[in-house]
Every structure is written in C-alpha cells, then in structure tokens.
Amino acid sequence: MNDVTPAGILPCQSIEALIAQGAIASLTPFDADQVQPASLDLRLGERVWRVRASFLPGMGRKVTDRMADVAMHELDLTKGAVLERGCVYIAEVQERLKLPAGIAARGNPKSSTGRVDVFVRLLTDHSRAFDDVAEGYDGPMYVEIAPQTFSVLVRTGTRLNQLRLKQGKPPLLDTRSVGVDLSAGMAGFRGRRHAGVIDLDKEDGHDPRDFWEVLEPRRGELLLDPGEFYILASKDDIEIPVLQAAEMTPIDPSVGEFRVHYAGFFDPGFGAAETDSRGSKGVLEVRSHETPFLLEDGQTVARLVYEPLTARPTRLYGEDGSHYLRQGLKLSKHFKAWK
Template sequence: MSEFTAPGILPCQSIEALIDQGAISSAGPWDTDQVQPASLDLRLGARAWRVRASFLPRRGTVRQRIAEVAMHELDLTKGAVLERGCVYIAELQERLKLPKGISARANPKSSTGRVDVFVRLLSDFGDAFDDVNEGYEGPIYMEVAPQTFSVLVRTGTRLNQLRLKTGEPPRLRTESVGVDLTGEIAGFRGRRHAGVVDLDHVDGHDPRDFWEPLYPRDGQLLLDPGEFYILASKGAVEIPVMEAAEMTPIDPSVGEFRVHYAGFFDPGFGTDEAHGKGSKGVLEVRSHETPFILEDGQTVARLVYEPLTEKPSRLYGDLGSHYQRQGLKLSKHFRVWGE
C-alpha cells in the first residue's frame, strides 16, 4: 500500500492491500464481495455470549469482561436466535494488526439498521464503541442488541462494516436531511410481536407480518414513544466518487427521536456514474419517551462528507446492491410491499 500524504478514508484497493499485507486477517476464507468501495464487511465468528449488560473493556480484554458478565454461550455454526430485548457479544472472523497511522471506525450495515438491530464494535482495552485506535493489534467483537424483532444469525452473517482511515479526515461539508411525508405510504412501523427475521434470507419474509404501513395526514406523522419507523429522505442523496459520508443524528433539542443506526454511505451512492441518480436515504427512526409530531421536510439528520485518499477502483453498486436507486424501502430481507 502506498504512503498517504493527506488524511482520508481508504478506498477498496487500499483495504485489499492491507489484507494482502496481513494487517487484516480472517479465521476463514474471504468472501468475494466482502470489500466494499470504502469499507469492509465484518462477519460473525463461531461463538456468541448472552450477557447481563453492555460494557466497555477499558482496562482489559473483551474476553476477560465476557467471563464476568456472560450468562450462556451460543454456537453460531449451527445458527442461533438472538432475542429482542437481550444483549449479546459475538466474536468476529476478522482480526486486526493495523499499521502506524491507520485507525478504523465501524457502523451497522444498512440492512442491520433497517431491522432495528443495534450493533457496536468492541476492541481490547477500548474506551469507546466502534472506534479502533491507530496501530491496534488483536481480535474484534460485536455487541448485538435486537430491539424490535428477534433475529436468526449464523457464522458468516454480516451485521456491521469497518471503515479504515489515515489521520483525521477533514469534514468537507455537512448537509441537512429532511423527511418525506408526501407519499401514498409515508413509512412503516415495526410490529413488536412479529416472528423471527433470518438475516441471511434475502426476499424471504412477507413484510405484512413484520410492518404496518403508515399514511400521512396533512404532511404530518405522529411518532409514538418506543416505536421503530422506516421513513425516507425528502431529497435525493448523492455521494461523489472521491468522498464518503456518514449520516449522524441531529441535536436532541430539535426533536425527541434518534435517526439512522446505519450511517455509512459509500462513494458512488446515488450518482449518475454508478447508475444510481435519484436514490434517497432511508431513515431508521426511534422515538424517545415523548410522543412527537414529525412534519414533511423537517430536518431529522445530517450527512457529514469526508475525503477518500484516492478514487476507489469500484463504486457503490458495482458488485450489486439492494439499495441503489431506492426510494422508501425496507431491508433486503423483505419482499417488496404489495407484491
């Protein structure tokens, strides 16, 4: 991998170079589509543990802390159901030996956030979720906490992704993201007592068993406390080929809700060059303790753009994508509404 002269997000060819150098290794063979334009999909390993509580391993290893809080162990090689309302720690197949100057940050994959599964990355002696320090060497783990649906996972299931970077990439710009409440269906609300979602079964679930369609009234939507919603952005989202973006929650003073668990947008999303012009951002919204009336066009999140160190050799959608050119869309696990 060549030396970088400026801070930035590493593109796919640089991630592949790190793999070739052994800076990123795996317990099993790599999947052919695992490296995305500016991120690396991470895969569940062989074991997970049901734990009493979430934790940060600030003064020890993740395995040491698991021994203190584990309730029982699950064998993921045979598949296991992770129950909603419970917290699990899973080992990942990937292991890191980051060179000096390279750090990383993780985020849930889009499909994970859209089924309201809260995931966070853990590293040994880490004092923050999702962030991996420069030069870190060791295993990585994932906290998994299904919120609305219980989910079926197995060894190899991909729930989060890793973005690698040099230095501290500058914020190129920040854009406000509004919500669209003008469609015939404004969004979907998760059914709390639905069945299990198999996270490796694409197009394998009837959405009517898991979701309730929502119809706007006068461009407004009432968010009920504790409920989970899928909505769409008012405008299209476009990520230039030399940039990547992360969608971040708004300041709590603007509204009593959280938007977007899955925050990474790879270069090429929504662009003409990648045949995705007009793609919208899908918003994963969870209301807090107070009912809140959301209005059409209201700002609900912000997109923060950062530079890549160089142009990626492939763009979002080149390996196939369920979400390029999307409008209001449920996760890939569900058939298209109405079909």
C-alpha cells in the same frame, strides 16, 4: 501506507492491500464480495454470549477479561442461533486487525441491519468507546448485538456490521441536513411488536406484512409513538461523489423527541449520476423517545458528514448491482416487495 498518502478514508484497493499484507486477517478465507468500495464487511465467528449488561473493557483490559463478569450463557453460531429482542449479546468476529501506524478504523451497522432495528456496536480490547478502533490496533474484534423490535436468526458468517479504515485525520468536507419525506400517501413503515423471527441471511424470504404496517401521514405530519420503530425516507436524493464517503449522524436531540439512531455509511458513488442516473433516497431508521413527537414533512432529522478518500476506488457503489440502488422508501433486503 506511507507518509505521502493524504489523510482520508481508504478505498477498496487499499483495504485489499492491507489484507494481502496481513494487517487484516481472518480465521477463514475472505469472501469475494466482502470488500466494499470504501469499507469491509465483518462476519460473525463461531460463538456468541448472552450478557446481562453492555460494557466497555477500558484501557488495559481485554473484552474476554470482562466477559466473565457479565456472560450468562454461550451459543454455538455454527448451528445458527436466535437472538431474542430485548436481550444483549457479544459475538466473536472472524476478522482481526494488526493495523500499521497511522491507520485507524471505525465500525458501523450495515444498512440491512439497521433497517430491522438490530442495534450493533463494535468492541475491541482496551477500548473506551464503541465502534472506534485505535490507530495501530493489534487484536481481535467483537460485536455487541441488541435486537430491539424483532428477534433474529444469525449464524457463523452473518454480516451485521462493516469497518471503515482511515489514514490520519481526514478533514470534514461538508455537512448537509437530511429532511424526512412525509408527502406521499405511503410514507413509511412501523415495526410490529410481536412478529416472528427474521433470518438475517435470507434475502427476499419474508412477507413484509407479517413484520410491518404501512404509515399514511395526514396533512404531511406523522405522530411518533414512544418506543416504536419507523422506516422513513429522505426528502431529497442523496449523492456521494466518487472521491468522498459520508456518514449519516443523528442531529442534536434538543430539536425533537426522536432520533435517527443508526449512523449509516454511504459509499462513494451512492446516488451519483455516474452510477445512479435516477438518484437514491436515504432510508431513515427512526425511534421516538419517551414523549410522543409530531414529525412534519421536510423536517431535519439527521445530517450527512462528508470525508475525502485517499484515492478513487477501483469500484463504485452499485456497479455490480445493489439491493438499494435507486432506492426510494424501501425495507431491508430480507423482505419481499410490498404488494
């Protein structure tokens, strides 16, 4: 990267250049589909630890330095391991970074991870905040995994989160409110508390009725029960221009006793006429807080924050097909279509 490159999110060709330069390395060869239009999928390594508490290493300390204080036992991911709901784990990530000056990064759960209520956060050495990777960071990466509603089966190579790289400090181009759609007869799903295990590498392999119940709002309203997990859809289609990327962020909790608690990345071209002539809804992963809350049709539940790319990506969202292309209300790719 050089000084004339504008501030912004790096597109796929710039991420591939960083891989070629060794600024992003891996213990194993990169997968052919690992680089997305404006992000890089991260893969679990060989080991995961059950820990008694979440933590941040803080300045001057490595993740492994703190692990001795909180680790309870180690699991071998090469054989596959079930991560139990209600427990917290720290796993190795296969990829490591040696970022050039001026390049920073941010982690985020993949869409499919958020839709099964698995809380995922990126950890790096010396970090004082989850998900944010400091400019010029040189070192390994780890991921904190906390399944909330379902226990999940993962293994070496499972992709739970993704990394977005950026040059400089990209300006915020726009912020748009996202409302919830409660107008349809089948307006959402609620997770079943005592369901089986979800294999996170198995697509179209689970009967959704074993894990979800359908929600049918009355009079355009839905009562959110404390501690329950909901899949809902945005009121309007979401469109991401091809020279921008966006992140869905939670709104101020003071507007209601709920939270869209997985901030999601939206790649350039998502829902855009150039790649998606019919448009795409945003899927919302909603959890209520301690107090029941009555949600209304069209109510604002999140915001989209748009940032520029440094260049047009050589591939756009959905060009090679996607499970979530032209989506409406849709469960994660792990489930068969609802019938």
